[in-house]
Amino acid sequence: MSVNTGYEEERKLWLWLGEHLIDKRDTARFEDYKSAVRSALFNEAERLVAKAGQKVPPVNPEIVAKERKVIEIERVPLETDALIVPCRNGFMMKINNKLPLVRQRFACAHEIGHTYFFDIAKNPPEKPYQHSTARYGLEEGLCYDIGRRILMPSWMMREWMENAEPPYIKVFKDMMFSFLVSGELLSYRIQDFGTWDVLMLIFESSGGAILLYKVLKSGDRMGNVDVARRGLKVTDPVLHAMLSRAFRGELVQEENVKLRIGNLEREIAHFGASYIGSYPPRVVAILVL
Numbered sequence: 036m037s038v039n040t041g042y043e044e045e046r047k048l049w050l051w052l053g054e055h056l057i058d059k060r061d062t063a064r065f066e067d068y069k070s071a072v073r074s075a076l077f078n079e080a081e082r083l084v085a086k087a088g089q090k091v092p093p094v095n096p097e098i099v100a101k102e103r104k105v106i107e108i109e110r111v112p113l114e115t116d117a118l119i120v121p122c123r124n125g126f127m128m129k130i131n132n133k134l135p136l137v138r139q140r141f142a143c144a145h146e147i148g149h150t151y152f153f154d155i156a157k158n159p160p161e162k163p164y165q166h167s168t169a170r171y172g173l174e175e176g177l178c179y180d181i182g183r184r185i186l187m188p189s190w191m192m193r194e195w196m197e198n199a200e201p202p203y204i205k206v207f208k209d210m211m212f213s214f215l216v217s218g219e220l221l222s223y224r225i226q227d228f229g230t231w232d233v234l235m236l237i238f239e240s241s242g243g244a245i246l247l248y249k250v251l252k253s254g255d256r257m258g259n260v261d262v263a264r265r266g267l268k269v270t271d272p273v274l275h276a277m278l279s280r281a282f283r284g285e286l287v288q289e290e291n292v293k294l295r296i297g298n299l300e301r302e303i304a305h306f307g308a309s310y311i312g313s314y315p316p317r318v319v320a321i322l323v324l
């Protein structure tokens with residue numbers, strides 16, 4: 036498939052989504068049109084949570100799913116995390132029963148995202164377009180975003196986010212448990228929010244070494260901060276010692292520590308780290324520069 040065809044197919048999908056979601060039909064500046072559709076889709080997903088009567092965390096995605104015509108949810112052994120199948124009067128959802136609970140919850144929320152890519156006025160719901168790799172990639176990406184917003188709507192997160200103070204790590208952990216989400220998922224939402232000026236580094240432990248797994252930045256001041264790539268081994272003894280404590284289950288909070296990781300070498304005003312579980316075991320470190 037040529038690049039152009041992929042672009043055209045993506046464009047058609049954006050136009051179809053826009054028809055259902057926004058009034059504005061100005062597509063001359065297509066990037067603006069796309070962001071308008073994207074925001075409308077995310078707002079719609081967040082409204083859905085309120086409509087389903089979910090007022091406080093943890094959101095129950097199975098109740099939210101009903102608002103999108105998911106009439107039955109089955110937990111079964113699956114090769115994949117979850118899937119939806121259109122059926123008479125809506126959708127059947129299947130969730131892999133071997134997944135840990137937190138991941139089942141996200142799989143369910145992610146599948147709710149897929150319902151937005153069907154015409155649910157039809158019975159059974161129908162895809163408005165043929166399957167293609169370009170559209171599938173775009174749809175998947177948006178479903179991850181929608182899934183995160185269903186489990187952590189902005190209106191539910193706001194109070195936590197606003198009342199938190201550096202080094203943030205305790206609030207981070209409280210939110211993880213209250214919202215019943217993985218630390219990685221929460222990090223992405225904190226990045227969306229952008230109200231904390233922080234670097235969020237996720238580390239893995241492998242064969243005695245501590246490796247950088249992911250770098251997420253939140254806030255305006257982090258734009259130019261260059262850290263390191265995934266897989267980088269932690270060699271700085273100070274950082275290694277703090278992360279080891281976190282891997283052992285300690286909530287680590289330090290002030291004015293000088294440390295080095297990849298291209299970042301400086302004094303960190305606030306450093307917080309906590310074990311966040313998952314497999315392989317992970318630790319999140321929140322750095323306020």
Ligand SMILES: [Zn+2]
Binds near residue numbers: 175
């Ligand atoms: Zn998917």
